[in-house]
Structure formats: C-alpha cells, structure tokens
Amino acid sequence: MSSIAKSVLQSVKHGRAAWLRNSSAYSGKQRFPRLVLGIETSCDDTGAAVVDEAGCVLGEALHCQKEVHLQTGGIIPVVAQQLHRENIEQVVQEALRASGVSVAELAAVATTVKPGLALSLGVGLQYSLSLVNRHQKPFIPIHHMEAHALTIRLTHHLDFPFLVLLISGGHCLLAVAQGVSDFLLLGQSMDIAPGDMLDKVARRLSLRKHPECHSMAGGKAIEHLAQTGNQELLTFRLPMQQYRNCDFSFSGLQNLVNNAIAQKEKEEGIQEGEILSCVKDVAAAVQHAVTVHIIQRTYRAMLFCIKNSILPSKNATLVVSGGVASNQYIRKGLQNLADANDFALLCPPPRLCTDNGVMIAWNGIERLRAGLGVLHSTAGIRYEPRAPLGIDISKRVEEESIKVPKLKKIRWLAS
Template sequence: MNSITKSLLKSIKHGQAAWLRSNSTHSRKQCLPKLVLGIETSCDDTGAAVVDDAGNILGEALHCQKEVHLKTGGIIPLVAQQLHRENIEQIVKEALSISGVSVNELAAIAATVKPGLALSLGVGLEYSLKLVNKYKKPFIPIHHMEAHALTIRLTNQVEFPFLVLLLSGGHCILAVAQGVSDFLLLGQSIDIAPGDMLDKVARRLSLSKHPECHSMAGGKAIEHLAQTGNRQQYKFRVPMQHYRNCHFSFSGLQNLVNKVIIQKEKEEGLQKGELLPCVKDIAAAAQHAVAVHIVKRTYRAMLFCIKHSILSPKNATLVVSGGVASNQYIRKALQILADVNGFAFLCPPPRLCTDNGVMIAWNGIERLRAGLGVLHCTDGIRYEANAPLGIDISKRVEEDSIKVPRLKMKI
C-alpha cells in the first residue's frame, strides 16, 4: 500500500469519526427533553416549577399567603402583590435548584397572564419577562383556567375531547376541552364562584374562632364542620332551578344562608361574630346545596354533549379541577353523577387542584408541543384580569332547554 493510499484511508477514517461524533451530538440534542419553567401569580399563591415534555416534575416551589389573608378576613390585592414581590425570586430559584436545571437549559418560560387579580398577575409577568429578556428564551403566556383544565393530562392519559368542570374561589366554569387552546364554553357563574361563597359563609359564621378551624381557610372549615353536621336541619333552595342552562349562581344561596344565620343569632340571643351552636348543621346544609347546584348544571352539560355528539357515550370523561375540586363532598356527588351517566371521572391530586407552578409549566409544554402561543417577541404582551375561556356556546345550551332527571345522591 503506497503512501498516497495510506494517507487517503487515514483521511477517510478521520472523516468517518468526525461524522459519527457530529451525528452522535446531534442525536443527543434531539433526545434531550424539552424543559419549561412555569410561574404562577394569578391570586395569592406564588408558584414555580420545572416540567419536562414527558410529564416529569423536576422541581417545584410554592409560597402560600393563606395565613396572612386569614387574619384580614380575605385577600387584599395590594397585600397579595407585595407578598408576590417579596417571594417570587426565591420561589423561582428554589424550583430551579431542586430541578438541577439552569435557565439556559430551558426550552421556554411560561407564566400566567390571565385571568386573575391584576396586581398579582403584573408581578409574575414582570419577573418572567426579565428572565425571558436576560436569557433570550421564548415566552408562553398562559390562561390560568386552561392550565387547570389540562393538568389532568399531566397525571392521567386523557385524550381530547373531554368535559371539564373548573371550581375555585374565583371561577365556576363548564367547558368541553377539544384540544390545547380549543374550548367550548357551556356555562359559568353569573355572579360569584362557589369557593368565594363558602369563604363568605365561613366568615359570617366566624369559623376562624372555632377551636377546630382557627387555622383553616373558609371553604376548608365549612367542609370540615359539615362532616359532623346534619344537613337535614336546614333546607336551602337550590339556585336557578327554572333556568335550563349550564350557568351557575351562588350569591342568592349565600343570602339565604345569611338569613338563617341572622335568625338563629336572634333566637340564641347572640351578637354577630359570636359562634352559633348549630354551625356544623348550617355548614352541612350550605355545602349540600352548593353540591346539588353544581351537579344539576353538570348533568345538563353531559346530556347536551351526548345529544350533539360533542362527546361519545362510549368513552366520555368528566374532569374536575380547581381549588374547590379538593372538597371531598362535592367530589363524591360528581362521582355519583359520572357513574350514573357512564362517564369516567377524573380529578388531579389535591395539591395540583389548587394554584401552582406545575400546571403552568405543563400548559407551557402542551402549547410548545402544539406550536401555539409561543412568543419570540414579547412586545405588547399584557396581563388581563378578565378573560373568557374558549368559544361561548351557552346560548345553544339554553335553547335546547334540556330537562335534568332527578338524581338520588347518598353521600
């Protein structure tokens, strides 16, 4: 073999090795999981998490403001804003530290931009955009309610479409999730949300003074006391029974409960703010009325979706998410409804039902996969305190005027 041939073979071998190294590096890059940092500040919880495109939660952190707001009897937006400002940097750093991921390794940064408390949303958006601009990362603006709706796809194998009921302190929504960023709105609360109503009833009953509930949020205190209360002692009229739509209303129910509280205070000779002996029974009756109202509207939504072939009766699923979805009494009532109608019934685990960074990061992954709403330029991006979810077809539901059969609920 002459020197020219040897030189040529050597050159070919070097070229093959370089090609293999190059291809190996390219292959590794392709196999690397996509990572998204999610930041949540829509209300009173500061959350952050890193999630990959396989659904692994690599790191998360959460600062809850509950104790502060319990002392003031409700969320004060300026206080919530200040607490977000004080904690957001540390929470994000903690989530990243636990995950072992640097900002440079992220595929994108996602943050809640709507809906929620304006002052709270502003803190999260401002901090997120600082990171985006510093590290030159794509930004994914997140709709808070969409994130709640799609959290179930992180924890369970759920295919579109599915019926989703979102229950929280600020929202009550029935919708069909047809895809990422593709929702049909069937109904929503026309006044206050169920979580807000239960919190207000708890405040009116002064449950923060109750020895069993002093450290509990209002809705949690109602649920706790209701477990040993007799709901049969009081009958609260279920709202909107003559309206054949999927909208909700809780303010009228709250007024009915308040009237009973005032009447019992007079009978017992107690002043407002003093604990009634019958608080457990009132809590049980109020919680039951909320559950029945929610079940009836959801029942109509199920019937509407099956009638119009929006969902298949063979593999229909009801997903319930949001903070109030953690209420076990309401959850059991909805489980009964799902069983009667042949729907699969799914809820995220309780810690993912309340506001958190994980759901924001996961929604970011979903949008990244679908190529929806991934921004490489953030000029003009704003937060929105109020924002609808999907296409509103609630009038079509009302026009159908579907009568809901009577349902026996033994809980």
C-alpha cells in the same frame, strides 16, 4: 425537603438522564427533552416549577399567603401584590435549584397572564419578561383556567375531547376541552364562585373562633364541620332552577344562608360573631346546597354533550379541577353523577387542584409541543384580569332547554 422526597426527585432525574441517553424519538434523532419553567401569580400563591416533555416535575416551589389573608378575613390585592414581589425571586430560584436546571437549559418560560387579580398578575408578568429578555428565551403566556383544565393530562393518559368542570375560589365554569387551546364554554358563574361563597359563609359564621377551625381556610372549615352536621336542619332554595342552562349563581344562595344564620342567632339569643350551637348543621346544609347546584348544571352539560355528539356516547370523561375540587363531599357527589351516566371521573391530586407552578409549566409544555402561542418577542404583551375560556356556546345550551331528570335524594354524608 425530606430524605424520601430527595430520593424520589433523584430517581426522576436519573430516569430523565437515562431517557436522554437512550431516546431515539423525534424522527430517529437523539435530542434532549424540552424543559419549561412555569410561573404562577394569578391570585395569592406564588408558584414556580420546571417540567419536561415526558411530564416529569423536576423541581417546584410554592409560597402560600393563606396565613396572612386569614388574619385580614380575605385577600387584599395590594397585600397579595407585595407578598408576590417579596417572594417571586426566591420561589423561582428554589424551583430551578431543585430541578438542577439553569435558565440557559430552558426551552421557554410560561407564565399566567390571565385571568386573575390585576396586581398579582402584573408581578408575575414583569418578573418573567425580565427573565426571558435577559436570557433570550421564548415566552408562553398562559390562561389560568386552561392550565387547570389540562393538568389532568400530566397525571393521566387522557385524549381529547373531555368535559371539564373548574371550581375554585375565583372561578366556576363548564367547558369541553377539544384540544390544547380549543375549548367550548358551556356555562359559567354569573356572579361569585363557589369557593368565594363558602369563604364568605365561614366568615359570617366566625369559624376562625371555632376551636376546630382556627387555622383553616373558610371552605376547608365548612367541609370539616359539615362531616358531623345534619344537612337536613336547613333547606335552601337552589339557584337558577327556572333556567335550563349550564350557568351557575352563588350570590343569591349566599344571601339566603346569611338570612338563615341571622334567624338562628336570633333564636339562640346570641350576637353576630358568636358561634351558633347548630353551626355544624348549617355548614352541612350549605355545603349540600352548593353541591346539588353544581351537580345539576354538570348533569345538563353531560346530556347536552352526548345529545350533540360533542363527547363520545361511551367512555366519556368528566375532569374536575380547581381548589374546590379538593372538597371530598362535592367530589363524591360528582362521582355518583359520573357513575350513573357512564362517565369516568378524573381529578388531579389535591396539591395540583389549587394554584401552582406545575400546572403552568405543563400548559407551557402542551403549547410548546402543539406550536401554539410561543412568543419570540414579548412586545405588547399584557396581563388580562378578565378573559373568557374558548368559544362561548352557552346560549346554544340554553336554547336546547334540556330538562335534567330529578336527582334522587342524596345522603353522601351518611354513606
């Protein structure tokens, strides 16, 4: 940890100590703010953090498996499981040491139990149950997507309700957050997620062989090359144009992209695995198509929520989170959409958009304060690789058949 980071963390701890000395909250009685340890192992990152009720991140640690999975061309569940097993003890202990907090001082342990890779979820749950049973601590099972959705309330003062777009390597959905565990699901991906698609396109383009991208994850490589590409070289038919709902689909678009790449390879007389001369243009066109698809479905969600008074007609908020929310091109397109419809756009900082222990700990704090899902017995608790978020009203959205006004031609790359 750098000297600056240590200084900041020390200031936070001093501030917390002063809060403890001076607080007269909670019915006039002086009391310690509750602390939650969050543990995240839903996919390929092992994360842990200690967060208090005031939203102070007292300590955090993260072990990223990116380099290993880059070598294999994608996440292999058994490899991810083994890496979680090898690192979870060290990551949790590092977060506790950084926070200066012992397990005895924790109010609860919060852990991702759904959705995610089964083998990865199992490691986090097994470790957490051992910890809470050994120290007799309450356990808070966390829905991964709920945690992503509520992270914004750690970084910004935001009241319910608000519209949430969660876009990542494994998920893509639109929902209204009405409360800590109260969500209305408006739409979700019917097949793969945008991050997964971008990673697969990057592999098809062999971007690991590109001198500018050899150490980048697939989606990041696409974004990087697209900055200097011409998005108009290729035009892809957008998915689900005939369906007036808020669902997404990326597998068909991926097939169109793969066919276009094969055609370009034929035109240039190169074999699969070699780098196209127009690779930057392909990256720009792909990123643009993904962005417009996301924007169109989000636009319909906005119109549906306003029409049905689910969100306020003025000063409504769109929250965008998940790993793909770090893509600046997509974020700029969503900012333009929000501005045009009088929505505020809020995104967590990039480090909290990807999977991490902080968001799990904060979700634990939110649930602890609301008295929701805090377990004093862990008998029968299981992980769930697949788990919906909230109440699914996507059929109602489709029945309303809201037509989205035609979007003006977008030239974010040039602006």
